[in-house]
Amino acid sequence: MLVVQDQEPDPMLPRRYRVRSTWAELAGVTSVELTPVDGAAVAFRPGQFNMLYAFGVGEIAISISGDPAEPQRLIHTTRSVGAVSAALTKLCEGDMLGVRGPFGSAWPVAAETGRHIVFVAGGLGLAPLRPAIYHVLEHRERYAGMTLVYGARSPDELLYAEEIKTWKSRFDTEIEVTVDHANPAWTGRVGVVTSCLDRALAGIDPAMVSAFLCGPEIMMRFSVMSLADAGVPPDRVWISMERNMKCAIGFCGHCQFGPDFVCRDGPVFRHDHVAPLLSMKEI
Amino acid sequence: MRIHGIEEILSEHPVFKAFDKETLELLAGCARNEHFRAGDRIFAEGDPADKVFLLRHGDAAVEIATSERAPIIVETLHAGDVLGWSWMVPPYRHMSDARAMTEIRAVSLGADCMRTKCDDNPALGYQMFQNLLPHMAVRVRALRMQVLDIYGTKKG
Amino acid sequence: MSADAGSRFVIDDPSALVSALLDDGWRVLGPRLRDDAIVYDEITGPGDLPRGLIDDQEGGHYRLRAGREASWFDYVVGxxxxxxxxxxxxQKLWSAEKTGDGFDINPAADDWPKTVFFGVRACEIAAIEVQDRVFDNGDFADPGYRQRRAATLIVAVQCARSAATCFCASMNTGPHADSGFDIALTELADEAAFLVECGSARGAAILDRLEMRVPEEGHLRAAEAASKNAADSQTRRMVDDIPNLLREKLDHPHWEVVADACLSCANCTLVCPTCFCSDVEDVNDLTGDHTERWRTWDSCFTADFSYVHGGSVRRSTKSRYRQWLTHKLSTWHDQFGSSGCVGCGRCIAWCPVGIDITAEAAAFATDPEQSGD
Structure with a gap:
């Protein structure tokens, strides 16, 4: 028999937040820091996402890109591609928006303690990885190593470029950045993430690697092959997937990927769990 | 003693380490050490492709010049990579510019010398094919991914 | 005579039950005749229940015709x-009003009076129970759904016949409902009577208002025979082990064959009693000060359904039909611990080209090398 409690929380009802600050990251890409109007800040795990609602426009899923150790600073990075994301990139300090979440699975940063964490990011895929990067950097002594391989379209489109420099300046990280093309002012690498990853892996004991990947699906597909070729155990690779999401709570059915709801069972999946379907077309 | 040094260098390079000692001795006859300072032009579009460079240290940029704006770096190559493949394909002419991004130490193999040795010894030619092709294939696949522009905004 | 869960009685016809429910202030929703089809709508008195009708159903075909005179429930599902x-x-989920410094969000009022579903078939009870698991998935619950469900009394009707499209027996969801109802009725045509089963205390409270007789052996035997007749007359069945079978058949050439026929019209998902996919849309007034969030049914057969920025993941009809069938019959087990199909046959009858889910499922049991496609 169904038991109905009074005042059951409705997971479809947004909570109101206010924009504390907003800053441009790249052309068409903006970060916002939010603070709750209704109630206290909500803890989140690295890799989780929120449904952000712009009044009168609509709601979309955006991963949380701030530090999980500072949940009171709720940060999202959004690229303007549709009506809602365009509205989110135009927010100003003091504006209000609705938030539902956090939703979904997380990068297993705690379970992979003691491992060499290899982050592989492509384009805006760095945003959902950043909370996990923060966690590993803050607890660096708990991990055998930390490598970030990051690919972007061009030097102008490197997300969090200044922050990457500070990560690189630490002596306990390996940071490899590559772009698809550049002008001669660029002194870094030009080439795809996979080539860069092959090099980064060459100096690491593959058995010790736990890899977290986020970026275009095609980039993750080829990167997983590089990881496998290098001998990284298949059960130590996680990817973050993107599908159409309307409800984020497993009700609307849009984000199904085989037996999984990307919103509930993902977005972070252990790769070997989804691998058979990833190679099928139009799943 | 210098020849001996080059053989050793060749045997340590990822692409050439699979060759047996005899072959390396043969190739060493075509090899010489190269050094470039940061900013040096290694070769330019239209130049005869008379050498192939096996990079040991440093980074090289492969660039295509454009008339209306700055050259575009299409690929960077690093220690362990092979710079230049036009020497294998007629008319043996470079189709891009190569520039040292940092100080570079490399070994070059003379194209005429290599082609003559391969003509005389098809087995050597086949070994070159077997060991250079995988390196080339990796780079062609990488370029395909770049062509896809996977990080670009897709307005639907 | 006092009823309790599990007790059985006999009544002459369901009129008194309908009247008792209405007198007790229940909203009664039940079968009504509209546009030549049986639909589920509000009943204002026993006279609203259609009588003497039977349905012919086949792939892409549904017709009502005159059946046994004065019969109550010879038709099956519409x-x-x-x-x-x-x-x-x-459904409106909430509304928001612009304020001086932002907006207020107000949950939508959900007015659901105490309601009776009158004439629920075994496959439909199974379908409701499937959706119970969808809308309370362990992590999240839809409070509106749960409130409506909790405030709803189920009066089941045990089917005495099957349509040609029925295959509940092979899905183990019918034709006889053993549980999931508050009251169940079996029409005993030859006895001009109904066997009444009490399924719950709520049901008992209603039944206690009725004049009922103790069933005789003949009544019980006739009810059993009715259910057996309904099961035995089913001509369609779901192939065995379909959940596992489909897991291995995502590349089977038969998907192309179905896709050739399928119009991707979404009828099957709309008539399916378990399909739950939905979309949300925001509706604004012209001032821009008032906005509402609505939830609407959606279908995995539309192009927009799988849209991610840049394009749709499932572009072909083949991939959409595959999503629907594999979800319904296979991955539903992974998600909710049961099949998403209850064997009601609606998707067969209401498919404009008569695609038959049981025949399609059976086709995948054939080795592609030998299928001759």
């Missing part, structure tokens, strides 16, 4: 299911 009440096709 195009609608109870889904439209518990999970409305269009």
């Amino acid at each position: 195009p609608q299911s109870w889904k439209k009440w518990l999970f409305p096709a269009r």
